Amino acid sequence: MLSVENLSVSYGAIKALHGISLRVERGEIVTLIGSNGAGKTTTLRTISGLVRAAAGSISFEGVPIGKLPPHQIVRMGIAQSPEGRGVFANMSVDENLSLGAYARHDKDQIAKDRERALELFPRLRERLSQSAGTLSGGEQQMLAIARALLARPKLMLLDEPSLGLAPQVVATIFKIIREINAGGTTILLVEQNAHMALNVAHRAYVLEVGKIAMEGPAAELAKSDEVRRAYLGHG
Amino acid sequence: MSKLFEETRSLKAPVWGVIPRAAWPLVVAIAIGALVYFGVSPLVGGFVSKVMLIVGINIVLAVSLNIVNGYTGQFSMGHAGFMAVGGYVAAGIVYYGSIKLWGSAEPAGGILSIVQEGPKAGPLWGKGDFLFVISCLIGGLVAAGAGYVVGLPSLRLRGDYLAIVTLGFGEIVRVILQGSHDQIQPWKAADAAAMPVYELAWKLGGPKGFNLVPTYTTLFWVYFWAALTCIAAYRLKSSSSGRAFLSIREDEVAAQAMGVDLTKYKVRAFVFSSFFAGVAGGLYALDIGAISAGDLNFIKSFDIIIMVVLGGLGSISGAVLAAVILSILPEALRQPPSLVPWGWVAIAVIALVMGAVLPKGKKLKPIIVLVGTAALWEGLRFLATSVHVNLPDYRMIIYAILLIVLMIVRPQGLFGVRELWDLKVFKRRGGGA
Numbered sequence: 001m002l003s004v005e006n007l008s009v010s011y012g013a014i015k016a017l018h019g020i021s022l023r024v025e026r027g028e029i030v031t032l033i034g035s036n037g038a039g040k041t042t043t044l045r046t047i048s049g050l051v052r053a054a055a056g057s058i059s060f061e062g063v064p065i066g067k068l069p070p071h072q073i074v075r076m077g078i079a080q081s082p083e084g085r086g087v088f089a090n091m092s093v094d095e096n097l098s099l100g101a102y103a104r105h106d107k108d109q110i111a112k113d114r115e116r117a118l119e120l121f122p123r124l125r126e127r128l129s130q131s132a133g134t135l136s137g138g139e140q141q142m143l144a145i146a147r148a149l150l151a152r153p154k155l156m157l158l159d160e161p162s163l164g165l166a167p168q169v170v171a172t173i174f175k176i177i178r179e180i181n182a183g184g185t186t187i188l189l190v191e192q193n194a195h196m197a198l199n200v201a202h203r204a205y206v207l208e209v210g211k212i213a214m215e216g217p218a219a220e221l222a223k224s225d226e227v228r229r230a231y232l233g234h235g
Numbered sequence: 236m237s238k239l240f241e242e243t244r245s246l247k248a249p250v251w252g253v254i255p256r257a258a259w260p261l262v263v264a265i266a267i268g269a270l271v272y273f274g275v276s277p278l279v280g281g282f283v284s285k286v287m288l289i290v291g292i293n294i295v296l297a298v299s300l301n302i303v304n305g306y307t308g309q310f311s312m313g314h315a316g317f318m319a320v321g322g323y324v325a326a327g328i329v330y331y332g333s334i335k336l337w338g339s340a341e342p343a344g345g346i347l348s349i350v351q352e353g354p355k356a357g358p359l360w361g362k363g364d365f366l367f368v369i370s371c372l373i374g375g376l377v378a379a380g381a382g383y384v385v386g387l388p389s390l391r392l393r394g395d396y397l398a399i400v401t402l403g404f405g406e407i408v409r410v411i412l413q414g415s416h417d418q419i420q421p422w423k424a425a426d427a428a429a430m431p432v433y434e435l436a437w438k439l440g441g442p443k444g445f446n447l448v449p450t451y452t453t454l455f456w457v458y459f460w461a462a463l464t465c466i467a468a469y470r471l472k473s474s475s476s477g478r479a480f481l482s483i484r485e486d487e488v489a490a491q492a493m494g495v496d497l498t499k500y501k502v503r504a505f506v507f508s509s510f511f512a513g514v515a516g517g518l519y520a521l522d523i524g525a526i527s528a529g530d531l532n533f534i535k536s537f538d539i540i541i542m543v544v545l546g547g548l549g550s551i552s553g554a555v556l557a558a559v560i561l562s563i564l565p566e567a568l569r570q571p572p573s574l575v576p577w578g579w580v581a582i583a584v585i586a587l588v589m590g591a592v593l594p595k596g597k598k599l600k601p602i603i604v605l606v607g608t609a610a611l612w613e614g615l616r617f618l619a620t621s622v623h624v625n626l627p628d629y630r631m632i633i634y635a636i637l638l639i640v641l642m643i644v645r646p647q648g649l650f651g652v653r654e655l656w657d658l659k660v661f662k663r664r665g666g667g668a
């Protein structure tokens with residue numbers, strides 16, 4: 001469904017990605033793990049068109065999207081929950097959700113999707129008229145995911161959904177990620193929490209300073225010595 | 236309230252249905268213009284009418300600047316530049332147009348555009364009115380074109396950088412216009428009539444300004460345009476564009492991730508905003524019958540920015556209220572009227588009403604601010620009348636103090652992003668209807 005070939009990205013003189021390739025098939029959860037500064041966020045932002053690639057190609061459902069502006073990429077069915085959540089702090093939860101559906105016009109289906117998102121995150125329903133900036137960190141993360149859901153994406157890009165959350169909340173978030181995937185949405189998940197990510201994902205890529213170091217089924221990678229040592233904290 | 240409005244509209248559909256939806260703003264604007272011009276103006280006399288005219292033009296300027304600075308959170312400091320562009324274009328069209336068409340630069344308007352004392356007489360619409368209306372429209376369109384060009388760099392520049400670019404734009408416009416050639420004076424109308432249009436187009440008076448332009452601007456036209464500006468701003472804000480604008484203001488990257496086309500909306504904000512600024516420039520030039528680029532410098536831009544900030548970035552009602560306050564203030568400072576006794580009676584009534592409608596625990600602060608402002612006013616009055624301080628000289632200092640107090644008491648401005656009809660008082664009543 002999504003195929004990234006030889007992607008290189010630079011920020012001025014800093015080269016963040018050195019020709020990475022990855023694929024995501026329909027219905028999968030694919031995770032991209034790696035330490036700080038490896039280039040995970042850069043990869044997601046390049047896929048959504050927020051950052052331009054220096055070389056390489058990205059195609060979605062067979063259509064090249066590397067040169068499209070972000071707003072058209074959203075309309076093709078790719079939605080992102082950005083790192084650090086990026087909720088609209090001075091707007092209410094409700095307004096945030098309706099901005100999630102900004103690119104859509106099918107009112108009835110939007111209402112249904114909104115219901116579904118609120119079923120997944122009951123806490124948000126209690127806080128619909130509260131301004132998003134006053135939500136707790138975990139609640140903001142829930143809002144960012146719910147908002148991305150309202151774009152009714154075919155492919156959802158999640159950037160560190162577990163960042164800064166308490167263990168129980170992390171567990172809830174990952175449970176919901178699984179539910180969203182079971183509902184038919186393909187997911188590309190960027191995570192620091194390699195343990196949880198490898199647990200929930202079908203396949204995984206390990207990114208090290210702008211290069212793919214390893215790839216394979218998540219269960220296998222979780223067993224490999226290298227990954228265990230570097231990312232799972234086992235001796 | 237907008238809902239209420241829509242309901243009443245559908246209720247009266249058989250009568251109102253004849254008017255197409257797109258024509259509604261025009262109908263409302265004509266009604267408001269006529270009401271102010273024929274209804275209010277004769278009652279209040281010449282001086283107050285003159286102040287109302289300034290108020291109206293400032294409403295157009297503040298509400299339009301709010302589209303860029305308030306809705307999308309970009310910081311434009313070049314509004315006076317757009318005003319100058321529109322003003323010169325409109326003045327040029329009316330002046331040389333009159334000479335070309337009728338051989339003289341005399342006003343040729345009907346009742347709607349002749350400033351006259353006492354009962355208004357004569358034909359409603361004169362031959363010059365077409366020229367006037369078209370000149371304001373073209374002035375607006377040319378300014379909108381300039382807005383498009385200035386809007387483009389806003390895609391790459393944020394915050395301070397954009398502020399500097401727009402400031403630069405305003406100054407460039409001023410300097411270019413001051414470099415235009417000498418105006419052809421009315422007594423040489425025959426020469427001008429013989430010249431081709433492209434030559435006349437640059438004879439805009441240079442540093443001396445463009446003078447002796449026939450005047451057409453009346454309260455009717457000013458409030459017609461003020462109403463149109465407010466309606467356009469309201470429609471922009473309440474449509475899906477409105478949500479796009481406000482999301483850009485909150486977080487550009489997240490807005491893009493939601494599918495908001497940044498280029499389109501940032502430029503659109505500039506185009507709309509500068510169109511109305513251009514129209515305001517036309518109204519201004521054709522009110523005083525002259526325009527001088529030197530007067531439309533960055534201080535004028537600041538005046539408008541202060542209105543938007545005072546009213547609340549993003550609020551139409553706020554911009555209108557602030558335009559009213561800050562246009563009356565300089566006039567009032569000349570001869571500060573005393574608040575004794577009726578002003579204080581009014582303040583007491585307002586304080587009582589606030590005490591009744593405001594929620595518990597939130598009564599005190601607004602009332603203190605209200606009474607404090609009134610007391611401050613009496614203090615200023617004392618300075619002016621007893622110590623003989625010429626307050627208008629200190630206008631900028633008074634503005635600065637006003638802004639400092641505002642930033643401490645209410646940093647989001649009088650209204651924040653909200654509108655008059657969003658206030659709880661109206662909500663409660665509206666809920667039952």
Ligand SMILES: Nc1ncnc2c1ncn2[C@@H]1O[C@H](COP(=O)(O)OP(=O)(O)OP(=O)(O)O)[C@@H](O)[C@H]1O
Nearest residue numbers: 011014016034035036037038039040041042043192
């Ligand atoms: N806007 C930018 N300007 C310059 N350099 C940048 C920018 N964004 C990222 N970088 C650099 O690119 C590299 C990759 O950054 P990226 O944000 O993609 O890492 P990451 O894998 O998401 O890290 P983390 O897990 O800490 O979020 C880093 O070296 C970073 O310093």
Ligand SMILES: [Mg+2]
Nearest residue numbers: 040041042083
């Ligand atoms: Mg990151």
